[in-house]
Amino acid sequence: MAKGSGIIERSLLEDDQIMEEENLVMDGIDISGRWNTMLKTRVHSQRDLDSWDEVRASAIGESIDNCIQCGMCTAGCTVAQEIPAFNPRQFIYWVRVGRKDDLIKNADVIWRCVGCYICTNHCPKEVNTAEVIESIGQWLRTQVPEKMDPAYRANHEAYRHQLETYGRLSLPRLQAEFLSKLGRQKELFGPDLRQAAVKMLKDGRAIKTLLIGRPRHWNRSRFVLTDSARA
Amino acid sequence: MSHSVIVIGGGPAGLQAAATLGNFGFDVTLVEQHDYLGGAVAKHQYQVLMPDFSSGPALVERLVGSVKNNAHVKILTNTTVGTVEEVGDGYQVQLEGPKPQQMVAQAVVLATGFDHFDPTRDGKYGYGLFPDVITGAELEEMFAKGPIRRPSNGEVPQSVAFIYCVGSRDRQVGNTYCSRVCCAVSAKQSIEIREQLPKARISMFYMDVRTYGLWEDTLYWRSQEESGVVYVKGRIAEVTQKNGQPVLKGEDTLVRGPFEWPFDLVVLAAGMEPSQGTRTLSQKFHIDLEPHGFVQQAEPMKNASLTSRPGVFVAGSASGPKAIEDAIAEGDVASLAVMQYLKTKVVV
Numbered sequence A: 001m002a003k004g005s006g007i008i009e010r011s012l013l014e015d016d017q018i019m020e021e022e023n024l025v026m027d028g029i030d031i032s033g034r035w036n037t038m039l040k041t042r043v044h045s046q047r048d049l050d051s052w053d054e055v056r057a058s059a060i061g062e063s064i065d066n067c068i069q070c071g072m073c074t075a076g077c078t079v080a081q082e083i084p085a086f087n088p089r090q091f092i093y094w095v096r097v098g099r100k101d102d103l104i105k106n107a108d109v110i111w112r113c114v115g116c117y118i119c120t121n122h123c124p125k126e127v128n129t130a131e132v133i134e135s136i137g138q139w140l141r142t143q144v145p146e147k148m149d150p151a152y153r154a155n156h157e158a159y160r161h162q163l164e165t166y167g168r169l170s171l172p173r174l175q176a177e178f179l180s181k182l183g184r185q186k187e188l189f190g191p192d193l194r195q196a197a198v199k200m201l202k203d204g205r206a207i208k209t210l211l212i213g214r215p216r217h218w219n220r221s222r223f224v225l226t227d228s229a230r231a
Numbered sequence B: 001m002s003h004s005v006i007v008i009g010g011g012p013a014g015l016q017a018a019a020t021l022g023n024f025g026f027d028v029t030l031v032e033q034h035d036y037l038g039g040a041v042a043k044h045q046y047q048v049l050m051p052d053f054s055s056g057p058a059l060v061e062r063l064v065g066s067v068k069n070n071a072h073v074k075i076l077t078n079t080t081v082g083t084v085e086e087v088g089d090g091y092q093v094q095l096e097g098p099k100p101q102q103m104v105a106q107a108v109v110l111a112t113g114f115d116h117f118d119p120t121r122d123g124k125y126g127y128g129l130f131p132d133v134i135t136g137a138e139l140e141e142m143f144a145k146g147p148i149r150r151p152s153n154g155e156v157p158q159s160v161a162f163i164y165c166v167g168s169r170d171r172q173v174g175n176t177y178c179s180r181v182c183c184a185v186s187a188k189q190s191i192e193i194r195e196q197l198p199k200a201r202i203s204m205f206y207m208d209v210r211t212y213g214l215w216e217d218t219l220y221w222r223s224q225e226e227s228g229v230v231y232v233k234g235r236i237a238e239v240t241q242k243n244g245q246p247v248l249k250g251e252d253t254l255v256r257g258p259f260e261w262p263f264d265l266v267v268l269a270a271g272m273e274p275s276q277g278t279r280t281l282s283q284k285f286h287i288d289l290e291p292h293g294f295v296q297q298a299e300p301m302k303n304a305s306l307t308s309r310p311g312v313f314v315a316g317s318a319s320g321p322k323a324i325e326d327a328i329a330e331g332d333v334a335s336l337a338v339m340q341y342l343k344t345k346v347v348v
Helices: A050-057 A062-066 A072-076 A078-082 A088-097 A100-105 A118-122 A129-143 A150-166 A171-181 A185-189 A191-202 A205-211 A218-225 B012-024 B039-043 B056-068 B136-145 B182-196 B215-225 B276-284 B324-344
Strands: B004-008 B027-031 B073-076 B080-087 B090-096 B101-105 B107-110 B114-116 B133-135 B159-166 B201-206 B230-233 B236-242 B245-251 B258-262 B265-270 B272-274 B312-314
Touching: A050 A062, A050 A088, A050 A100, A050 A129, A062 A088, A062 A129, A062 B215, A072 A088, A072 A118, A088 A100, A088 A129, A088 B230, A100 A129, A118 A129, A150 A171, A150 A218, A171 A185, A171 A191, A185 A191, A191 A205, B004 B012, B004 B090, B004 B101, B012 B027, B012 B039, B012 B056, B012 B073, B012 B107, B012 B324, B039 B056, B056 B073, B080 B276, B090 B107, B107 B276, B107 B324, B133 B136, B136 B182, B136 B265, B159 B182, B159 B245, B182 B201, B182 B215, B182 B265, B245 B265, B312 B324
Parallel strands: B004 B027, B004 B107, B027 B073, B107 B312, B133 B265, B159 B201, B159 B265, B201 B230
Antiparallel strands: B080 B090, B090 B101, B114 B272, B236 B245, B245 B258
């Protein structure tokens, strides 16, 4: 039988609120299944405000203090229309009031941001919402990396690595690193990409891209991408 | 001949009215029941005033100076109003105090102020039961006397909670109105606490944040942006105590779900009520009260100080919760109304 199936209005509860042992014998009495069903308390009693300190200390997260929870960001959010669990206002609130458990529980959706910056442009309090969400996502990546979808992580790491190494983003190189991180190198030699590669070799773009080199004084500029700059 | 005016109440509104009327040349008698002048500002030793962070003691000094150095103003402290009788061209008033006397005044200004809501009347906040639960006025006294410490053990508080709307907007305690200034005063206090305690966690528990008008950014936003104060939406249902700390029980209405969070120090933003003096004197002068128990403004669209009886005027928070700056402005508004009233009277 499904967990908690004996509960009336089961749909109002989430799985992790229900404690139910499939097989449990206490003092010789079999209380397996719904006989031992218990609910965890909904009362929040442990505030964890460290996440807030980290976000506000980061270069992209400091405007989090400006938020007055008006909801303009979520109202205009491209992603929230499609994925209701992606709620920028709520992520900011959870950080500020110290609800680390809720943040971790919902970490998997925070990286869904598409970076359209409508939230930032709409915000009446000049919260750079898109980047605050990115900052919260960065912090969650250190807390629960396993919650990050492999494709998001590969994308994120490939971007960062490409930018740090070359100072520019080259689509072929980015695509190659991204796919190889996921073990999908084969797709690089699929008919579409092969056709594109031939075309770019012919019109000279491939050579130009490889020869363009790094931006001037890139070693100095690169510093802003490193962890020491964020600290 | 000169007209005689009684100003009852020596807070900001009464002091301003007495000084202005004295400057107009009226014979003013300022009656104050306590042994000090300055009203709540003096009583709780407000050091820093909302909204402009100006000095409380400097304000009291200026206002008191303006009546003390005024030849037309007679100050009677420790004095209360006894019987009141309407006579020919005004009111005959019995004054009781160190120098009992009877006088006739052609006009009366009631500047009887407000009383803070007494949180022992609302048991859920644990006020009077737990030493670390204090009122905003007591916090002001703490600012005046020394550094912020927990009353229970004298330690520096690591976390401070403000509970909004204590005794306001609550049918259970009989006050259905908003006290107007407590949101902004609490924001001001949180900014002051931050200056003393750089690391303390400061949380505000609110139903709405009503830092209206120009106080939105100068107080509410500033407390968040510069002082890192957190606003949590939800009223507190109960304060209990655990491990020597007050615990706030409430519902976070922005994310839903109940919470029980401990704090080192809890400040109750207690609202404003009609003062005992307002209640007594409104009866003595037979003036109408509005439904919340404050003095009814008879024609607020004409002049804020007019009451239901000619010759009796009101100034300051006797007619409803208001900020100090508004009370002072109404002192002048009442003076103008008194002057217009007396100039049109035929004096025999």
